[in-house]
Amino acid sequence: MIEGKKILLGVCGSIAAYKSAFLVRLLVGLGAEVKVIMTTSATDFITPLTLATLSKTPVSLDFVKNKEGEWENHVELGLWADLILIAPASANTIAKLANGICDNLLCAVYLSARCPVMLAPAMDLDMYQHLSTVENLSKLQKYGNQILDAEHGELASGLVGQGRMAEPENILEHIKTFFQNKQKLVGKTALVTAGPTHEQIDPVRFIGNNSSGKMGVAIAEVLANQGATVHLISGPGVKDISHEHISSHKVKSADDMYECVNGLFDKVDIAVFAAAVADYKPSTVALQKIKKSDSTMNIELIKNKDIAAEMGKLKKKGQFTVGFALETENEEMNAMEKLKKKNFDMIVLNSLNDNGAGFSLDTNKISIFSVKNEPRHFSLKTKKQVAEDIVDNINEHLNA
Template sequence: MINNKRIVLGVSGGIAAYKACALTSKLTQQGADVKVVMTDNAQKFVSPLTFQALSRNPVYTDTFDEKDPAKIAHIDLADWADITLLAPATANIIGKVANGIADDMLSTILLATQSQVYIAPAMNVHMYAHPAVKANMKQLTSWGYHFIEPGAGYLACGYVGKGRLEEPESIITAIEEHQKQNGRLTGKKVLISAGPTKEKVDPVRFFTNRSTGKMGFALAEAASSMGAEVTLVTGPVNLSLSDDRVQRIDVVTAEEMHEAMHARFEAQDVVIKAAAVADYRPKQVYEEKMKKHDGTWQVEMERTKDILQSLAERKTDQFLVGFAAETKDPVDYGIKKLQQKDLDAIVINNVAADGAGFGGDTNIVTYVNRAHEKKNISKASKQQIARRILELILQDMKDEKK
């Protein structure tokens, strides 16, 4: 997975910069074309000449050192990379990228590149645990950056704890494993629904629910990163996609989502209905704002179309996955939904549980397939949950073909 890859290795200013020398050597030995970019502080630990000798490529240190007048160096290098690897990554460079700061060659490249970015932090144990550093890493993760966690042990500052740059062999293994996962959905078409729907009462009122669309968006971006051609049908949410390869279809009502999902269903390989669609809508919609008056106001509701059930009835070779957001006996109700709608799998969560459900950045789910095999996915970011769900779907699709 490394052979013939074009890798930009960013080295920032920490004592662990010496390990980047061995990393450069090992990447080159495995057939990668490595170009090293160093910060000013990194050069105080290791000479650029060392990396030049190990990579057999020029080393980049200055944004304004334009060797070729026909090219802008930092943009050319950012476009050249298949993979950008930041190792060691100090708290400073992580903070710069998370906040859009581009004030040297390395930070400028990191903002300009469209390649996959891997970050291997290295810093004091207390710095690594600082809320600002954690918030910056969380932000970068949500944008699709991939972190290679540091190891625990004796640090240069004398402390013992987490913060030591992972060993070069482990960094390469982590990248290779991630690269293997990335292409697993290549050639597949995936349709995902996300968010709530809004059902109009009058020009100023509507019924909706607490869904924010975060889980569905995480699934769409994870599927795209794994090589799939992804279409996302979303209700009204305040989210944007960081992956412009995902085709986004915006809808408002349950009826509009029904039409959008059915119009695209036939061509899909995998369909995941993560949206929280309204089960009921007002039977009468008022053209003028309803004025308040004495006494009660009763709104008669009627059922909306069951999107998941109707898709299941049309299913041919698609792998169809539903979501079940429950508050009582979630697994029991989820399995009942799996059976009643004849799904291939269902993702169940207790939306009342701490760290799960609507609005938050984490989730806790149980994945159950057609054979009623249960896989519990413990509390993690919705991005991590999304990738795990897709891995389980792929495994089940593989098993079906045996």
């Protein structure tokens, strides 16, 4: 479960830093590769030599360039790790990470990392309860990081309350659960569509929409992080993604997306249709830019193929398909109609009437409807957290 995993441990200035030695020993004992980054203040509480000896790897304290002077090691470390664990996480470091302050190696690695991050706070009880700390921890959680709550007990100040760093054995259980959940989809192949399509009017203009593709990209990443081999088929403007388990397929129009999906669908176990595909396209595309002339212009539109519905007709036993419904009225009724009409196993509803949900935002608020389960309604979350909820529901159905 943990054997062979690459874990980057960040140690901050706190009396709880002594626990990091026990944590390193537990992780290494289970076969994990551990590298340690220490803040300068952390060295007042535990020596780099101790953690280097236990991890069998030199401890990183500051920025280092290679012989050619081409890169700094925060990039290398951020790409190396399967998981970043900051334990203990001091109030100072938590504040820096929550607000994008980058004045040491640990902060730089955090900002450049692509892997999940866990933080185990450690501080006196009044600091832990202070509104600024509560807000900073809430921010970090909204960014998709996992917070391992401080435990109750005697503190270095002599007070008794919540603020003690979680015990190494308890942190280890969180890490085991994390990697166990990551492996649920090993051996599965998934297809995810994301973003808009552009339907050309002439060489300059097109019909499109405001979809950013963020939701589809987040779902692709969660599926890949859980071990699935993922084909991400994305329209114009969707950000590039680099992941060893994700193959990116860039398309432009609805016809392009249909051809790509149709060519892959037979090979996949899971298909998530998150793209906002244009329903219509111009019946003819002008070869030259249309010049402005009259006060009005009429464009004849014809219907595009409904990609999800077409794949629903081709769906084989054992394939699991997920659709999306973005509605402004009669939301639940329309979502349930799409679920049946397009032969989905599950549909994700988000309403433009909900603040924080919709195109281009970093948050979403969803409800999930399925053939077998009762509807599930979720609060407003980051799209990364929403993606985790969606994939959790897929896993639940696959394992039922």
